[in-house]
Amino acid sequence: MLGALATLLVYQLIGEVLVLALALPLPGPVVGMLLLFVSLWAKGAIPEKLRDTANGLLQHLSLLFVPAGVGVMVHFARLSGEWLPLVVAVLASTALAIAAAALTMRLLMRQGASREGEAR
Amino acid sequence: MSPRIADIWVYLAATPLLGLTITLLAYLGAYRIYERSGFTPLLNPVALAIIALVAALSATGTAYQTYFDGAQFVHFLLGPATVALAVPLYAQLRRMRQLLVPLAGALAAGSVTAIASAIGIAWLLGVSESSLLSLAPKSVTAPIAMGIAEKIGGVPSLTAVLVVATGVSGAVMAKYVLDALGIRDHGVRGFAVGIASHGIGTARAFQVSEQAGAFAGLGMGLNGVLTAILMPLMLALWRWL
Numbered sequence: 001m002l003g004a005l006a007t008l009l010v011y012q013l014i015g016e017v018l019v020l021a022l023a024l025p026l027p028g029p030v031v032g033m034l035l036l037f038v039s040l041w042a043k044g045a046i047p048e049k050l051r052d053t054a055n056g057l058l059q060h061l062s063l064l065f066v067p068a069g070v071g072v073m074v075h076f077a078r079l080s081g082e083w084l085p086l087v088v089a090v091l092a093s094t095a096l097a098i099a100a101a102a103l104t105m106r107l108l109m110r111q112g113a114s115r116e117g118e119a120r
Numbered sequence: 121m122s123p124r125i126a127d128i129w130v131y132l133a134a135t136p137l138l139g140l141t142i143t144l145l146a147y148l149g150a151y152r153i154y155e156r157s158g159f160t161p162l163l164n165p166v167a168l169a170i171i172a173l174v175a176a177l178s179a180t181g182t183a184y185q186t187y188f189d190g191a192q193f194v195h196f197l198l199g200p201a202t203v204a205l206a207v208p209l210y211a212q213l214r215r216m217r218q219l220l221v222p223l224a225g226a227l228a229a230g231s232v233t234a235i236a237s238a239i240g241i242a243w244l245l246g247v248s249e250s251s252l253l254s255l256a257p258k259s260v261t262a263p264i265a266m267g268i269a270e271k272i273g274g275v276p277s278l279t280a281v282l283v284v285a286t287g288v289s290g291a292v293m294a295k296y297v298l299d300a301l302g303i304r305d306h307g308v309r310g311f312a313v314g315i316a317s318h319g320i321g322t323a324r325a326f327q328v329s330e331q332a333g334a335f336a337g338l339g340m341g342l343n344g345v346l347t348a349i350l351m352p353l354m355l356a357l358w359r360w361l
Contacts, residue, residue, distance in 0.1 A: 008200040015203070025348050027263040029202035033341060036206035046207055054207035057200065058333070062166045062291075062323035063147045064198045067191035068262055069170040069284035071277055073177060074184050078251065078278065085245030089255060090282060093237040094290045097259060097316035098297050101230025101339070105308045108222035 004053035011036045133182070139190020146172045159327060161295050166320055167288045198262065198319070205322075205341060208334035215307060215331075216338065223311065227339065230315035231346045234259035235354050243358075254278040256355070257347055258286040261318040264344040268351050283318065290317020291324035306332040314339025 015032030018024065024031065040046055072079070079086070132138045150168035157163045177187055188195070209216075216223065235256060242252045254274035257265040262283045269279035294313045303309055306329050313321040314336030322340050326333030 005200070008203045011203045011206075012199045026345060027202075027261075027267060029199040029263065030341060030344055032199075032203040033206045033209075036203055037209055040206060040210040041213070046210060051207055054204035057197065057204045058208065058323070058326055058337075060147075060323075061201055061326070062164075062287075062320050063144075063169075064194055064201055065166055065262065065284050065287060065320055066143055066147055066169050066173070067188060067195040068280040069166060069288075070173045070177070070187065070191070071184060072170065072281045072284075073174050075278050075281055082247055082251055085242060085247045086251065086255065086282065087285075088245060089238055089241040089247065090258060090285050091289050091293070092241055093234060094259070094286050094316050095293050095297050096237045097230050097234035098290065098294055098312045099301060100233035101226040101315045102298055102301060102303045102308050102312035104229035105219075105222045105226035105311060106303060106305070108225045109219065109305075109308070112221060 001049065001053050001056075004047070004050045007050060008032075008036075008053070008057075011039075133186060136190035136193065139187045140193050141190075142173065142176065142187075143169075143191045143194050146176075161292045161324065164288050164291050164320075164324075166284065166291070166323075170284070201319075202261070202263075202341075205337040208326075208330065209338055209341070212307075212331065212334040212338070216335075219307070223338070223342075226308075226311055227315060227342050227346060230312060230339070231259075231343050231350060232354070234316055234343075235347065235350060239354070239358055249273075250275055251278065253355075255282050257351060258282045259316055259318065260344045260347045261340055264348060268348055272351060272355060284320065287317045287320025290321040294321060294324065307335045310335030311339040314341075315343045318343075 011032040012029050014035060015030070016028030018031050019026060019028045146169040147165060150165040150172065153168060154163050154165045173187070177184065238255050238258055239252060242255050247255070250273065253272050254269050256272065256274065257268040257279060260268070260283070262280050265279050265283045266276040269276045290313055294309070294317070298309050298312065310325040310332030313325050313332075318340045322333060322336035325336035
């Protein structure tokens, strides 16, 4: 587990350094994720310990957002005037984005499937 | 007796131990309630934990910064957890290669809809410009969204809050929206949730199935990149309109 955790941190560190050195418009951890993905691809398999550690960390991914969310208390003053429109915008926009992505994907999958059917 | 308690409080307030411990306890308690309810999306554990913590901090008059000194150790793990997303992503590689065109189309549609509808609705409802700019990147994971907000003139710490609100609302609503549209494929469901509501939506997707979780992780990662690129263009378009 310790080795796998070190692996994740090393990839994050490489990601952060690359972002700073090359002035990339992305956060370091995302670059680290892409690099680890490429490494796994090159290796052709996922080491068992890495899989276990990654799954353990991702199982409680939502816990990691709690500290940032508690930051809402710093913005109470601003939110007291605008909370309703902001809540409406967040809820409606999130539902619309889910629907747009899912409907587009289903449509394109069906088109792909029917094209494959014609080719046969 | 009471001075002793005050001394203990002063000591605890000065170490990171308290902030870290109450974060874990609040989340464990919230998760227990979520579990007992049969994982109903309405009792989202992130939302419950945040409400409990804000109430506790307000009741004791504790500043957010004091709390965050301890909670930052949890916050820090967002980095390695983002890197760890490569593992489920690689596990779904074969299926994703077969779905290249549907994934690209869904990503573009979801990303543009998330940005355009957030700006449009907030503008129609008369939200102030700095709040609107803080809201625009709400659908992508916290570190990316805060970076974008800073660049376009939003308030990064307000963006972090709106990002969490978006994640929670996606995790809560996704099941109902997708059921209403008759979408059953776990790959499609997960990908849509990841695009619209990043890590919190992805966490919810992982609780449903590994396939949904992996596709959600992919959607979250790709939308983070695409939103960073699209945002300046969409804002220019909005200003021109």
